[in-house]
Amino acid sequence: MTVMARHKIGLVLESLNLPFRNALRLAGTLGVDGVQVDAVGDLAPDQLSTTGRKEVRHLLRSFGLELAAVGCPLRHGLHEAAHLEGRLARVQKTQTLAYDLGARIVVTWPGSLPQADAPARTIFTDSLTQLGRHGDCVGVTLALAAGADPPAEFSAYLRTFTCGGLGVQIDPATLLLRRLDPPQVVTMFADQIVYVHARDGVPERPDRLFEEVPLGHGEVDWVAFLGALEEVAYHGWLTLRRGPCADPAGDLKAGASLLRRLGA
Template sequence: MKIGIVAESTQLPIRSALEAAARMGAKGVQVDAVDALAPDALGGTGRREFRTLLRSFDLELSALNVPVRRGLDVAEDLQPRLERVRKSMQLAFDLGCRRVVLPCPKLPEDAAAPRAQLMRESLLALAGFGDRIGCLVALEIGFDPAQKMKEYLAGFNVGTLKVTFDPANFVLHGHDPLANLMPLEGLVEHVHARDARSVGVSRGMQEVPLGAGDIDWMALTATLQVLEFDGLLAVEREQGDTKFADVANGVKFLRRFALPG
């Protein structure tokens, strides 16, 4: 396993974020496909230059994240949203990571409901495109138990739909992250290293710096090794006033558990 960071968690411009990642000793990064790195903003020359920039810092691009305001199960502006994801998949292929991270909404209870049909059609469209160009969709999960997600994805019979495992997502939605990792054998394509803990009955659960939460990282990384996960653990911090320091400390923290990569 290799340790990396989510570039946006540093709150720095992309070049400075890559430089910071290299100084932290990270092996790779996840970046958002927005602004200067949006598919429509980055032409052929820009894509070559970004790959060169990554090499200059000895970093790999582990995944391209595609932020979306609405899920794949929402009809409003769905086709433009799918087209944006497809363009991001092509960008991911051109940049060499061949992997996009896409948020997965809560799975529908009724497979015949309109929302369920929209989601299925959307995922089939993206999976088909991924098959053609050679790019995976790594759905960021956590709303539903892993076994339910595994059974849902098995119904597609495709190899381009995988998952991004974020243990904090499972904690925040009331699931045991460790118990929900083994059922995802063969599906975990990318990992967000985020932590969370209970902060009392009234306040529920909240994200905290890596190592300060309820997640057993020794057991989690050991399980990832059992699953033969050889991807990147991307340290991420979404909340708090000291995100940069939390990410840097998170990289140091994970070095205790991850095998050299």
């Protein structure tokens, strides 16, 4: 019996640790539907001209790949006043870049949620409001990496926004690191989830630190996790991500195969 796929499966291109074109060529052989790329270096918004953006789209098509999302790494959170305007401008340019390249998701970590009565909370809220509205305008959702804050608190906070350009990105390995139960967190965020990273890990114990491992070799219950995503009607991307290791391509290919076997 053929299992109907519910998700597109991608990988974070930087996991392959190769130059962009070589990484795309390899990704096209690993059984995934698309890739996530970081908007840095030659792919930074200010570096990629209109012609360059067309060339990237052509490259993706030539290797049979879609652009799942664009990553926007930030060195400082959106609650820190110093140089904030520059960070906001960078995220907004990345949102526009993502749309131009065919993606509808930008992934970033905004920083930890400040205390409700702290001045930084107002800065944080104003920043997300500005970015959410820009996302509405360009047709791109900002996926905020979850896990640093209590899920129920972060979920309630995000529900106070009226703009539609904000959502949550979750990663079950990060949740394990925070001693959270991934399926329960999925249930808490529910329809706020707009993007999912697929990583596995072994939680920290008295005799060892947290360790990221290949998908299926850790303590993430993938059947329960995928079932929870189905319960909340999340049918978006599952994007494999792998930290430094001996064989990232092999691990990512095996991870994609595992997700397919599980009916993802």
